[in-house]
Amino acid sequence: MVRKKRRKQQATTSGDVQNTGAMLQRALELHRQQHLPAAEQLYREVLALEPKNANALHLLGLIHAQRDDHYQAIELYNQAILIDSAFAGSYNNRGISFNSVGEYRLAMDDFKHSLMLSPSNPDGYNNLGNTLNKLGRVEAAITAYEKALMLNPQYVDGYYNLACSFNKLRRYADAICNFKRVLAINPNHLKAFSNLALALRHSNDWAEYSEFEARMLVIAKSNSVAFKPFHLLLWSDDPELQLAYVSRYAQHEFPLTLKPFSHEPSTVAEKIRVGYISTDFRDHAVAQLTAELFELHDREKFEVFGFALGAKDSGVMRKRLENGFDHFIEIGYLGDSQAAELINEQGIHILVDLNGYTSGARTHIMAMRPAPIQVSYIGYIGTMGAEFIDYILVDKHCVPDSLQPCFTEKLVQLPCYMVNDRKRTIAASSVTRAEVGLPDEGFVFCCFNNNCKITPSIFDIWMRCLDRVPGSVLWMVGDSEVIEKNLRHEASLRGIAPARLIFSPRTRYAEHLARQPLADLFLDTLPYNAGATASDALWGGLPVLTCQGKSFAGRMCGSLLQAVGLPELVVGSLVEYEAMAIKLATEPALLRVLRKRLVDNRDSSLLFDSERFCRSLEQAYQAMMEEKSLL
Incomplete structure (x- = not known):
C-alpha cells in the first residue's frame, strides 16, 4: 500500500516536471515575442508547481529588469543563484541590474564571476567594460571590449562601447573608426551615428558637417533618445527643441521605479542644510568658479555640505574645497542608491547638482530625490526636463522670464547667474608673445x-x-x-x-x-x-x-x-x-x-562681486524653504 502511494507521488512529481518544462518553453517563446504579461503569468505558474526552478526565477527576474524594476529583479536572480550557484546567466543579468541602480562594484564582481563560469561569452566582457567605464577605469574598459570583439568580430555593442571609450580619452580617430564599424554592420544604429557626429565635431572634421547637422536635428525631433542632452546644446539654439528632447531623455533614463525618498514635514530647521554634489571638486572649471562661494556662506544660517563624486584628489584646489565646506564627504565609491541614502541621512534640505547632464554625472542619485528641494546650477546650461529638479539658478539676461515655458524647473533669477572666485591668482611671472x-x-x-x-x-x-x-x-x-x-x-x-x-x-x-x-x-x-x-x-x-x-x-x-x-x-x-x-x-x-x-x-x-552673489543666493534658498514650508 505504501509502495503504491510512493509510486503515485513519484508519477505525479514526474508529470509536474514534464508539465513545467513545456510551460517554461511556452513562456520563453512568449517572452521572446515581448508578450511580457503572458510570459510572467506562465513563469509564476511554473514556480507554483516547482518553487526551486532556477530558470523560471531567472527569467521572471529578467522581466522585472525589462520593466526597470531592478531591485525586484536582483531578488529573483539571488534566488536563482542560491539554487544553482553555477548559473552564469543569472550572475550576468544580476550584474546588469546592479549597474542600473548604480551598484557598480557589485556589478563588476558579478560579471567576473559570470566570465569565470562562461569565459567565451562576449556579453560578459562587454558588460564588464560598461561597469569599468562607470568606475572611471576607461583603459581597463577598452581591454574588456577588445576581448569581447576577439570572441565575436561582428559584435556591434563591443565596437560601439569601444568607440565611446576612445571618445572619452579624446582619441577621436580611433573613436571614428569604430563608430564606422558599427554603422557598417548596422546602418540604422542611431546612437553610433550621433556619437560619430560628435567625434567628428570634437576633432573639427567638417567634411560632411552639413549632412550630420541636419540628421542630428531630425533625430532630436523624433521619438528616439540617441544622444546625451549636452550634445544637443552644440547643435541647436532652439530652447523648445531642447526642452522636448531633454524631457524625453529624462523619462527614458530615470523611470519612477527608482524609488525616490519620501520627505515628511518635520520640525522647522534652525539652519538650512545645503548640499552641493559634483564630480568636479578638483582643478576644474566648476570648482574654479565656485570655490569662494562655499567659503562665503553665512554659517549662522547655513550648514554647508560637499558631496564629492569624482576620484580622490590631492591637489591644491581639492584641499581648498575640503576646507571650504563644513562637511566634505566622498561618495564616489558608493553605488547610486547608497549615495542617495547617505545624502538623505545627513538631513539635507537643499541639494544643488553642479553636474546636470555633463561628463561623469550621476543623475540617478538626484532622481531618487534624497533631498526635499533639488536645484540645478552651472554644470549643465539648460533645462534638465526632470520632475526631480525643482529650481534652476539663472538671471534675466541668460534666461528671461519669457523662457519659463521652456524649463521644467522654476527659474530663480539672480543678479548674475555666474558665481566667480575673486581669490583665483594670476601667475606673477610675465609672459611674452x-x-x-x-x-x-x-x-x-x-x-x-x-x-x-x-x-x-x-x-x-x-x-x-x-x-x-x-x-x-x-x-x-x-x-x-x-x-x-x-x-x-x-x-x-x-x-x-x-x-x-x-x-x-x-x-x-x-x-x-x-x-x-x-x-x-x-x-x-x-x-x-x-x-x-x-x-x-x-x-x-x-x-x-x-x-x-x-x-x-x-x-x-x-x-x-x-x-x-x-x-x-x-x-x-x-x-x-x-x-x-x-x-x-x-x-x-x-x-x-x-x-x-x-x-x-x-x-x-x-x-566679480562674490559676496553679493552669495547673499542673493542665500535669499533664494530661504525663499525655496518657505515655499516648501520648511522655515
Whole structure:
C-alpha cells in the first residue's frame, strides 16, 4: 500500500516536471515575442508547481529588469543563484541590474564571476567594460571590449562601447573608426551615428558637417533618445527643441521605479542644510568658479555640505574645497542608491547638482530625490526636463522670464547667474608673445573655448576677419595634432595661410590667466557660448565679443558682459558680430576704451562681486524653504 502511494507521488512529481518544462518553453517563446504579461503569468505558474526552478526565477527576474524594476529583479536572480550557484546567466543579468541602480562594484564582481563560469561569452566582457567605464577605469574598459570583439568580430555593442571609450580619452580617430564599424554592420544604429557626429565635431572634421547637422536635428525631433542632452546644446539654439528632447531623455533614463525618498514635514530647521554634489571638486572649471562661494556662506544660517563624486584628489584646489565646506564627504565609491541614502541621512534640505547632464554625472542619485528641494546650477546650461529638479539658478539676461515655458524647473533669477572666485591668482611671472608662439606685431584674435563649440559658420567669420585685418592671427588652445591639422586645413580652404592659426598647449590655470592679456579680442562661439572661459578672459582683462542666441547656452556669455559693464560687446546677429570684430580690430582707440573700462571696473563689477552673489543666493534658498514650508 505504501509502495503504491510512493509510486503515485513519484508519477505525479514526474508529470509536474514534464508539465513545467513545456510551460517554461511556452513562456520563453512568449517572452521572446515581448508578450511580457503572458510570459510572467506562465513563469509564476511554473514556480507554483516547482518553487526551486532556477530558470523560471531567472527569467521572471529578467522581466522585472525589462520593466526597470531592478531591485525586484536582483531578488529573483539571488534566488536563482542560491539554487544553482553555477548559473552564469543569472550572475550576468544580476550584474546588469546592479549597474542600473548604480551598484557598480557589485556589478563588476558579478560579471567576473559570470566570465569565470562562461569565459567565451562576449556579453560578459562587454558588460564588464560598461561597469569599468562607470568606475572611471576607461583603459581597463577598452581591454574588456577588445576581448569581447576577439570572441565575436561582428559584435556591434563591443565596437560601439569601444568607440565611446576612445571618445572619452579624446582619441577621436580611433573613436571614428569604430563608430564606422558599427554603422557598417548596422546602418540604422542611431546612437553610433550621433556619437560619430560628435567625434567628428570634437576633432573639427567638417567634411560632411552639413549632412550630420541636419540628421542630428531630425533625430532630436523624433521619438528616439540617441544622444546625451549636452550634445544637443552644440547643435541647436532652439530652447523648445531642447526642452522636448531633454524631457524625453529624462523619462527614458530615470523611470519612477527608482524609488525616490519620501520627505515628511518635520520640525522647522534652525539652519538650512545645503548640499552641493559634483564630480568636479578638483582643478576644474566648476570648482574654479565656485570655490569662494562655499567659503562665503553665512554659517549662522547655513550648514554647508560637499558631496564629492569624482576620484580622490590631492591637489591644491581639492584641499581648498575640503576646507571650504563644513562637511566634505566622498561618495564616489558608493553605488547610486547608497549615495542617495547617505545624502538623505545627513538631513539635507537643499541639494544643488553642479553636474546636470555633463561628463561623469550621476543623475540617478538626484532622481531618487534624497533631498526635499533639488536645484540645478552651472554644470549643465539648460533645462534638465526632470520632475526631480525643482529650481534652476539663472538671471534675466541668460534666461528671461519669457523662457519659463521652456524649463521644467522654476527659474530663480539672480543678479548674475555666474558665481566667480575673486581669490583665483594670476601667475606673477610675465609672459611674452614670443613665448606662446604669437608674432610680436599684429592684432591677436583668440578663442579658448573647447574646440567642439566651433562651427563652420563661426569659423567662416573668423577667417573673413583675418582676411580683413592684415597681419592678424587667431590664437587657440591646441588639444591634439589632429585638431590643429584639421583647422589649419579648413583655414587654407578659405584662402587663409594655415600659419595664421596659432595653437598653444594647455597649461596651469594661473599661467593661463596670465597669458590672456597677450590677445586683443576674444571671439565667442554660437550656439554654445563661452562660460568659464569668458569669465577667465574678463578676469584677465581681455574683452570678449559674443553673439547672443535664443537658448541659455547661447546667451550666457552676454550675461557675463552685461554684469561686467560691457553691453556693447553683446550683439544680436552674426552679421553684427563680424562687423564689430573687424571694427574693434581696426579702431584701436575704441578697443582701448573698452579694455580700460574692463580693467577699471573689474573688482567692483556685479560679475566679480562674490559676496553679493552669495547673499542673493542665500535669499533664494530661504525663499525655496518657505515655499516648501520648511522655515
